[in-house]
Amino acid sequence: MSDETASRPGTRRGPYAKSAHRRAEIVASATSVFSTRGYRGGSLREIAKQLDLSLTTVVHHFPSKSALLVAVLESADSAHTDSFQVDSQKEGVAYAVLQYVRRNVDRPEMLRLLALMAAESSASDHPAHEWFRHRYELTIGMLAIAVRRDQEEGRISNARDSRGIAESLVALWDGLQLQWLIDPHRDIVATMTAALKDLLGPHALPDA
Amino acid sequence: MSDETASRPGTRRGPYAKSAHRRAEIVASATSVFSTRGYRGGSLREIAKQLDLSLTTVVHHFPSKSALLVAVLESADSAHTDSFQVDSQKEGVAYAVLQYVRRNVDRPEMLRLLALMAAESSASDHPAHEWFRHRYELTIGMLAIAVRRDQEEGRISNARDSRGIAESLVALWDGLQLQWLIDPHRDIVATMTAALKDLLGPHALPDA
Numbered sequence: 001m002s003d004e005t006a007s008r009p010g011t012r013r014g015p016y017a018k019s020a021h022r023r024a025e026i027v028a029s030a031t032s033v034f035s036t037r038g039y040r041g042g043s044l045r046e047i048a049k050q051l052d053l054s055l056t057t058v059v060h061h062f063p064s065k066s067a068l069l070v071a072v073l074e075s076a077d078s079a080h081t082d083s084f085q086v087d088s089q090k091e092g093v094a095y096a097v098l099q100y101v102r103r104n105v106d107r108p109e110m111l112r113l114l115a116l117m118a119a120e121s122s123a124s125d126h127p128a129h130e131w132f133r134h135r136y137e138l139t140i141g142m143l144a145i146a147v148r149r150d151q152e153e154g155r156i157s158n159a160r161d162s163r164g165i166a167e168s169l170v171a172l173w174d175g176l177q178l179q180w181l182i183d184p185h186r187d188i189v190a191t192m193t194a195a196l197k198d199l200l201g202p203h204a205l206p207d208a
Numbered sequence: 209m210s211d212e213t214a215s216r217p218g219t220r221r222g223p224y225a226k227s228a229h230r231r232a233e234i235v236a237s238a239t240s241v242f243s244t245r246g247y248r249g250g251s252l253r254e255i256a257k258q259l260d261l262s263l264t265t266v267v268h269h270f271p272s273k274s275a276l277l278v279a280v281l282e283s284a285d286s287a288h289t290d291s292f293q294v295d296s297q298k299e300g301v302a303y304a305v306l307q308y309v310r311r312n313v314d315r316p317e318m319l320r321l322l323a324l325m326a327a328e329s330s331a332s333d334h335p336a337h338e339w340f341r342h343r344y345e346l347t348i349g350m351l352a353i354a355v356r357r358d359q360e361e362g363r364i365s366n367a368r369d370s371r372g373i374a375e376s377l378v379a380l381w382d383g384l385q386l387q388w389l390i391d392p393h394r395d396i397v398a399t400m401t402a403a404l405k406d407l408l409g410p411h412a413l414p415d416a
Contacts, residue, residue: 036248038249038328132390165406170383171384178330179344179378195375
């Protein structure tokens with residue numbers, strides 16, 4: 001993608017636009033390096049080299065490798081939280097989860113990066129440890145609220161524990177996604193649909 | 209662990225025992241290096257250094273990093289398959305899965321390694337790609353057979369697809385395990401018990 005404002009350094013917005021463009025470039029390159037070599041295996045030098053930039057330029061934008069990792073994760077996780085809220089209010093949590101899956105099937109590399117980073121960062125001394133702990137807490141909390149709403153509206157049995165269901169939903173998605181990344185011939189949407197019906201009961205999904 | 213036969217080079221079994229001991233040492237060191245830095249981030253040099261061995265000695269036992277990785281995975285995955293078969297024949301698949309979880313809660317580092325390697329190896333050019341693809345196929349196939357037996361014996365509804373349930377069981381365990389690795393304060397056995405009841409219905413687990 002070319003950046004027109006960046007080529008007109010005389011305009012007011014030029015330097016900012018150029019800087020944002022450069023940052024985005026660095027984040028994209030870091031995404032590819034981290035998703036292949038892991039965070040600990042990747043280096044700022046390799047990321048700079050991939051873009052034909054000096055290490056100094058990269059460090060100017062991201063003073064440390066961990067600062068760059070957080071930017072990479074934030075960008076990978078632009079997880080359409082707003083759409084999820086809208087979908088789950090309209091058609092229930094199972095529908096919203098399926099929509100989320102459908103929005104993600106065309107970005108396996110991003111999902112691989114998140115899976116790899118989640119596993120790597122489960123060690124408590126990893127720079128993204130807190131980021132993932134917080135992310136899981138947030139996601140599970142949001143899903144538990146959506147499950148409770150479904151229970152009130154009769155989509156899911158009231159006898160079930162909403163927090164437990166939320167944890168299982170996140171686990172199912174993480175686990176089935178991993179199976180799909182390992183063997184992309186599987187139909188992840190069909191698999192997830194069946195698993196949601198199994199876990200949540202026959203009324204959780206709107207009639208197709 | 210000391211190796212007595214290794215200290216008696218005059219005996220017949222000496223060199224073999226010594227070699228087996230050295231191999232086990234190298235596998236243990238590689239397990240720790242790969243589980244921290246990933247496969248791509250780890251190096252034979254680092255593994256040798258950790259043991260105060262020369263690189264040549266390591267290469268004598270494992271000619272390549274990928275040969276060493278396979279040895280590490282085989283050792284991490286000594287997954288008590290036999291116990292699983294016995295448990296599931298006796299008390300059903302849900303009970304067998306819970307016993308498997310119980311046997312694994314005291315080895316989080318090993319689980320972290322397997323989770324990290326599974327994510328990393330989902331890229332089709334990874335040296336452990338085929339190993340994991342095969343491992344998942346085998347595990348899901350074994351679980352599907354156990355689910356079918358439970359269906360015949362009335363523990364799980366016959367209306368359900370055994371292969372789909374097997375995939376969901378593996379996914380639940382991978383996903384809940386990841387949540388537990390990220391936040392070890394959770395009670396993974398209690399969480400898994402609840403999830404199994406949710407997924408498989410009220411008759412899947414024997415009465416406690």
